Amino acid sequence: MGVIWMLIVGGVIGWLGGLIASRDIPGGIIGNIIAGLIGSWLGTLILGHWGPELAGIFIIPAIIGAVILVLILSFIFRSFRSD
Numbered sequence: 001m002g003v004i005w006m007l008i009v010g011g012v013i014g015w016l017g018g019l020i021a022s023r024d025i026p027g028g029i030i031g032n033i034i035a036g037l038i039g040s041w042l043g044t045l046i047l048g049h050w051g052p053e054l055a056g057i058f059i060i061p062a063i064i065g066a067v068i069l070v071l072i073l074s075f076i077f078r079s080f081r082s083d
Contacts, residue, residue, distance in 0.1 A: 002055065002056070005054075005055035006037075006055045006056055006057065007033055007037075008055070009036070009054050009055040009057050010032075010033045010034075010036030010037040010040065010057065011029060011032045011033040011036055012032075012036065013035075013036035013039060013040060013057065013059070013062045013063055013066050014031065014032035014033060014034065014035035014036030014037075014039060014066055014070075015032045015036070016063055016066065017035055017036065017039055017063060017065075017066025017067045017069065017070045018032065018035070018066075018070050020063070020067050021067045021070040021071050021074070023070050023071065023073075023074040024074075025070060025073070026073075026077065035066055035069055035070060035073070036062065036066055038065075038066075038069055039062055039063075039065035039066025039067070039068070039069040039070075040057045040058070040061070040062030040065055040066070041065070042065035042066075042068060042069055043058075043060075043061035043062045043063070043064045043065020043066070043068070044058055044061045044062065044065065045065075046061070046064075046065065046068075047060075047061040047064060047065075048061065049061075
């Protein structure tokens, strides 16, 4: 049951990261989950373990990490489209 909660929280964090960055995440719901989980790993790696925790994910670093990830991905995808 913990994995399901982690996927739900990861999806919400990925969705929030896309909203804050004002960019679309490719892949829809699956893209949101992946961006949320990778963003939470990235945010925790950069900012550490602090803030509220839900399903093993520290929310504030995860959202910041998801925003960073979405911005990086949108830059990469935009550079591929211009070629």
